[in-house]
Amino acid sequence: MKILITGGAGFIGSHVVRRFVTTYPNYQIVNLDKLTYAGNLENLLDIENKANYKFVKGDIVDADFIQNLFDTEHFDAVIHLAAESHVDRSISNPIEFVMTNVVGTVNLLNAAKTTWKGDYDNKRFYHVSTDEVYGTLGEGTEMFTEETSYDPHSPYSASKASSDHFVRAYHDTYGMDCVISNCSNNYGSFHFPEKLIPLSIHNIKQNKAIPIYGKGENIRDWLWVVDHARAIDVIFHKAKTGSTYNIGGHNEWTNIDLIRTLCKVMDRKLGRPKGESEKLITYVTDRAGHDLRYAIDATKLKEDLGWEPSLQFEEGLEKTVDWYLKNEEWLNNVTSGNYQHYYKEQYQNR
Numbered sequence: 001m002k003i004l005i006t007g008g009a010g011f012i013g014s015h016v017v018r019r020f021v022t023t024y025p026n027y028q029i030v031n032l033d034k035l036t037y038a039g040n041l042e043n044l045l046d047i048e049n050k051a052n053y054k055f056v057k058g059d060i061v062d063a064d065f066i067q068n069l070f071d072t073e074h075f076d077a078v079i080h081l082a083a084e085s086h087v088d089r090s091i092s093n094p095i096e097f098v099m100t101n102v103v104g105t106v107n108l109l110n111a112a113k114t115t116w117k118g119d120y121d122n123k124r125f126y127h128v129s130t131d132e133v134y135g136t137l138g139e140g141t142e143m144f145t146e147e148t149s150y151d152p153h154s155p156y157s158a159s160k161a162s163s164d165h166f167v168r169a170y171h172d173t174y175g176m177d178c179v180i181s182n183c184s185n186n187y188g189s190f191h192f193p194e195k196l197i198p199l200s201i202h203n204i205k206q207n208k209a210i211p212i213y214g215k216g217e218n219i220r221d222w223l224w225v226v227d228h229a230r231a232i233d234v235i236f237h238k239a240k241t242g243s244t245y246n247i248g249g250h251n252e253w254t255n256i257d258l259i260r261t262l263c264k265v266m267d268r269k270l271g272r273p274k275g276e277s278e279k280l281i282t283y284v285t286d287r288a289g290h291d292l293r294y295a296i297d298a299t300k301l302k303e304d305l306g307w308e309p310s311l312q313f314e315e316g317l318e319k320t321v322d323w324y325l326k327n328e329e330w331l332n333n334v335t336s337g338n339y340q341h342y343y344k345e346q347y348q349n350r
């Protein structure tokens with residue numbers, strides 16, 4: 001089987017590529033990534049020379065390029081993660097999100113449709129989406145299920161919702177074998193330090209302010225990225241065509257409680273006096289349209305396919321902090337912009 005994984009140089013994509021390349025040596029994995037600011041081939045150093053792995057630099061918004069790639073590579077399946085993924089950036093530049101997340105997804109669907117010519121036996125288009133398409137929950141105990149109506153609020157979540165609708169339209173209209181999963185907030189290694197957890201780890205290390213939007217009362221449901229990659233593996237192999245699965249860790253935290261916990265871990269790991277890092281917490285202007293609460297009900301995934309998170313959050317957070325402290329060079333390369341030279345040095349002349 002030859003699988004196209006898009007966005008494989010990003011945070012979650014790199015974990016998915018690693019999982020598929022190492023777990024399935026008989027699969028050919030092609031990682032297609034534009035290498036935007038969020039794409040970093042240093043995320044894949046440990047597997048880049050594996051025989052069943054290939055990297056292709058390219059833009060999913062370029063329809064001709066995508067069709068050419070499908071014509072040359074004859075993919076059996078697509079696992080689509082490439083996206084603009086940061087809500088704050090979507091507020092300042094929504095068009096980029098429409099282009100990559102909506103147009104890019106439709107280009108991939110079209111190329112798959114043209115290539116597979118209506119024969120979807122042993123073919124699959126797997127679209128990786130987010131819980132943000134469901135909008136926001138109140139402070140109660142309600143959770144997002146697969147039946148929850150879409151109600152996106154940010155340009156990011158609106159673009160992801162739109163891409164989900166296109167994927168379902170290709171299934172319903174053309175009979176394409178499509179599956180979608182909607183996951184909650186991920187954390188772990190290789191997370192770009194513009195997002196809450198890696199940004200806070202970086203700032204605490206540097207003794208810089210930790211910006212908390214509004215009052216820090218917004219709630220997110222955190223899942224270890226390796227568990228997300230495991231879920232994608234299970235759904236890719238076992239889900240029925242046309243199905244949707246929610247993925248989440250039953251692990252809700254207000255932002256402020258999460259950051260206070262992180263500060264305690266950082267004080268311990270850095271040998272600082274207790275309470276030292278918490279002093280860096282700084283309340284800043286709230287995000288526009290900031291969704292109050294996300295919480296995923298992942299019962300369907302557990303009951304149908306037997307998936308459950310493997311790690312408790314406290315353990316995952318320790319592991320994540322350890323990874324960032326140990327991989328200082330990765331973090332420095334990202335924050336200095338050095339990682340963007342890696343492609344030229346390692347790949348361009350191959």
Ligand code: NAD
Pocket residue numbers: 006007008009010011012013032033034035036037038039040058059060061080081082083084085086100104128129130131160182183184185186187192
């Ligand atoms: P990321 O921003 O870390 O990575 C995105 C990757 O896509 C980067 O490598 C980037 O170079 C690539 N890319 C962007 N535009 C491209 C284009 N036009 N053509 C080709 N490649 C392009 O994102 P992430 O956090 O790893 O998220 C991956 C996917 O998972 C996204 O679809 C996102 O919506 C979804 N998701 C993320 C989370 C989360 O917590 N991060 C949770 C649920 C779902």
Ligand code: DAU
Pocket residue numbers: 085086087088129130131132183184185186194195196197199211212213214216218219220255287294
């Ligand atoms: O829920 C899944 C989504 O999780 C994914 O679809 C997105 O791609 C991913 O970026 C993430 O979105 P969030 O907006 O929830 O993640 P972020 O890390 O940006 O913010 C987490 C929470 O922390 C959110 O309530 C905003 C807040 N925040 C964020 C930053 C960057 C702060 O208070 N301060 C900050 O500096």
